[in-house]
Amino acid sequence: MQYLVSVIDDKSNPGSTDRQPAISAFNERLIAEGYWVFAGGLADTDAATVIDNRGEQAMLSDGPFVESKEYLAGFWIMEAPDLDVALKLATEASKVCDRKIEVRPFQ
Amino acid sequence: MSDVEEAITRAHHEEWARVVASLTRRFGDLDIAEEAAAEAFATAVERWPADGVPPSPGAWLTTTANRKAIDRIRRENKRDDKQKEAERLYDDDPPEPVGAIEDERLRLIFTCCHPALAMEARVALTLRMVAGLSAPEIARAFLVQEATVGQRITRAKAKIKAARIPYRVPSAEDLPARVSGVLAVLFLVFNEGYLATGSGTDPVRHDLTAEAIRLARLIRALLPEDGEVAGLLALMLLTEARRTARVSASGELVTLDEQDRGAWDPALIAEGHQLVRERLAAAAAGKAPGRYQILAAISAVHTSARDTRDTDWSQVLALYDQLVRLDPSPIIALNRAVAVAELDGPEVALAAVDRLADRLAGYHAYHATRADLLRRLGCSQKSRAAYDKAIELAGNTAEIAYLTRRRDQLG
Numbered sequence: 454m455q456y457l458v459s460v461i462d463d464k465s466n467p468g469s470t471d472r473q474p475a476i477s478a479f480n481e482r483l484i485a486e487g488y489w490v491f492a493g494g495l496a497d498t499d500a501a502t503v504i505d506n507r508g509e510q511a512m513l514s515d516g517p518f519v520e521s522k523e524y525l526a527g528f529w530i531m532e533a534p535d536l537d538v539a540l541k542l543a544t545e546a547s548k549v550c551d552r553k554i555e556v557r558p559f560q
Numbered sequence: 561m562s563d564v565e566e567a568i569t570r571a572h573h574e575e576w577a578r579v580v581a582s583l584t585r586r587f588g589d590l591d592i593a594e595e596a597a598a599e600a601f602a603t604a605v606e607r608w609p610a611d612g613v614p615p616s617p618g619a620w621l622t623t624t625a626n627r628k629a630i631d632r633i634r635r636e637n638k639r640d641d642k643q644k645e646a647e648r649l650y651d652d653d654p655p656e657p658v659g660a661i662e663d664e665r666l667r668l669i670f671t672c673c674h675p676a677l678a679m680e681a682r683v684a685l686t687l688r689m690v691a692g693l694s695a696p697e698i699a700r701a702f703l704v705q706e707a708t709v710g711q712r713i714t715r716a717k718a719k720i721k722a723a724r725i726p727y728r729v730p731s732a733e734d735l736p737a738r739v740s741g742v743l744a745v746l747f748l749v750f751n752e753g754y755l756a757t758g759s760g761t762d763p764v765r766h767d768l769t770a771e772a773i774r775l776a777r778l779i780r781a782l783l784p785e786d787g788e789v790a791g792l793l794a795l796m797l798l799t800e801a802r803r804t805a806r807v808s809a810s811g812e813l814v815t816l817d818e819q820d821r822g823a824w825d826p827a828l829i830a831e832g833h834q835l836v837r838e839r840l841a842a843a844a845a846g847k848a849p850g851r852y853q854i855l856a857a858i859s860a861v862h863t864s865a866r867d868t869r870d871t872d873w874s875q876v877l878a879l880y881d882q883l884v885r886l887d888p889s890p891i892i893a894l895n896r897a898v899a900v901a902e903l904d905g906p907e908v909a910l911a912a913v914d915r916l917a918d919r920l921a922g923y924h925a926y927h928a929t930r931a932d933l934l935r936r937l938g939c940s941q942k943s944r945a946a947y948d949k950a951i952e953l954a955g956n957t958a959e960i961a962y963l964t965r966r967r968d969q970l971g
Contacts, residue, residue: 534726536674536725536726
C-alpha cells in the first residue's frame with residue numbers, strides 16, 4: 454500500500470532550514486528498509502502556475518491553486534504494509550524535517 | 561421478560577463482539593461483519609421462540625452470521641475480485657490457533673479505538689461494533705441525530721478501509737499508548753453516562769455506565785496484567801456503586817458528604833477495593849501507578865469511610881499530590897483543593913482555587929467549588945454570584961437542582 458506523506462510548512466512560522474543532512478540520512482534508511490518509493494522538496498509556492506484547460510482555451514494563472522498560510526513544502530511516497538507502519542515513519546519524518554506531516558493513502 | 565427473550569438479550573451481551581470479531585477476521589471487512597451479525601441476531605429473535613434456544617447460542621449465532629456473510633458476498637460477486645480484495649482489511653498475522661478467540665475481540669477494540677480516527681468516531685464505532693448498541697441507541701445516549709451517528713460510523717469504516725488501519729493488536733512497544741487510547745474511549749462513555757448532560761435527559765444514564773463497565777471488564781479479561789485497565793475498572797465500579805445514593809428521590813444531586821452510605825452497592829465496592837488492593841501491591845513492588853489507578857485509590861479512600869467524618873483526607877491529599885505530578889491539568893488541581901479545604905480550611909483552598917481562574921472560568925465545577933468555599937467562609941454575596949455562574953454553566957439536571965437549592969439557602 455502506498456501513502457503520500459506530505460510535508461506541511463507554515464509561512465508565518467516556518468520549520469528550521471538546516472534539516473537536509475538529517476533528511477538525507479532518513480531517506481537512506483527508507484531505501485534500505487524498503488519503504489522508499491519517491492520523495493522531493495518543492496520550490497516556493499510563488500513558483501507555482503495553475504493551468505485550467507476544462508474550457509475552450511487553456512487558462513494560465515500565476516501562483517498556487519489555493520493561497521494559504523500553510524502549504525505543501527515537499528513529500529514522500531512510501532510503501533508500507535498498513536497505516537500503523539506509515540504513521541510510525543511519518544512520526545519520525547516530522548521530527549527529521551521539523552515540520553507537520555499529513556499521511557494520506559493512495560486509492 | 562420471557563426465558564427466550566432473556567436468552568437473546570444475554571447472547572447479545574455476551575456474543576455480539578465475538579461474532580463481529582470472528583467475522584471481521586474471516587472476511588476482513590467490518591461492514592460485512594456488522595451486517596451479518598445484526599442479521600444473525602434478527603434471525604435468532606425470529607426463530608428461537610419457536611425452535612427453542614440452541615444449546616450453544618454463541619456457536620449458533622456465529623454459524624448463522626457466517627452464512628449471512630457468505631450470502632452477501634455471493635450477491636456482490638458480480639463485482640471485480642481485485643477491487644474486493646483491495647477493500648478487505650489488512651491482516652498479515654498467521655491464522656490464529658483454535659481457541660484464541662479472545663484476541664479477536666481485542667483486535668476489534670484496538671481497530672475501533674485507533675488514534676487515526678476522531679474521538680467521536682471511536683466512541684460510536686466501539687459502541688456499535690464491540691458493545692452492539694444500535695445507531696439510534698448511540699444517538700440517544702449522546703443527544704445527537706441518528707443520521708449523525710450513522711455517518712460517523714460509515715466514515716470511520718471507510719477510513720479504516722481506505723487508509724488500511726490494521727486489524728490487529730498493536731506491538732508490545734505501542735501497546736501502552738494504544739491501551740490508554742482505548743481506556744479514554746471507555747472513560748468518556750462512562751462519564752457521559754454518569755454526568756449526563758441535557759435538560760430532557762435522566763441525570764444518570766445507567767445504560768452508558770453499565771456499557772462502559774462491561775467493556776472495561778472485557779478488556780480486563782483480555783489484558784489482565786495492565787494496571788491502568790484494572791485502575792479504570794476499579795474507578796468505574798466504585799463510582800457506579802454510589803449511583804443510586806447520588807441522586808435524591810426528587811432528582812437532586814446528593815454530594816458525597818451527604819450520601820446515605822448504606823445505599824451504596826457493597827458488591828461493587830468490594831470488587832473495586834479488591835482491584836485497588838491488587839494495584840497497591842503492584843505499586844509496592846515498584847510499578848508506578850498511572851492516573852486511573854490513583855483516581856481509583858482516591859475513590860477507595862472515600863468508599864472506605866463508613867461516615868463522611870471518618871474520611872482519611874490526608875491520604876486523599878497525598879494521592880492528589882501524586883496525581884498532580886502525573887497530570888498537571890487544572891481540573892485535578894481543583895479536585896485537590898477540595899481535599900485541602902478539609903485539611904487546611906476553606907481559606908487556603910479558596911486561594912488555590914482562585915489561581916485556576918484563567919483556565920477554568922468556563923467550567924461549572926470551578927464555580928460550584930468556589931461557591932461552596934465562599935459559603936463556608938461566610939461570604940454570602942460572593943457565594944451567590946459563584947452559584948449563579950455554576951448554574952448557568954452546568955448541564956446536568958440533578959446538579960442544577962442541587963446548586964439552585966444551595967444558592968437559595970444562602971442567608
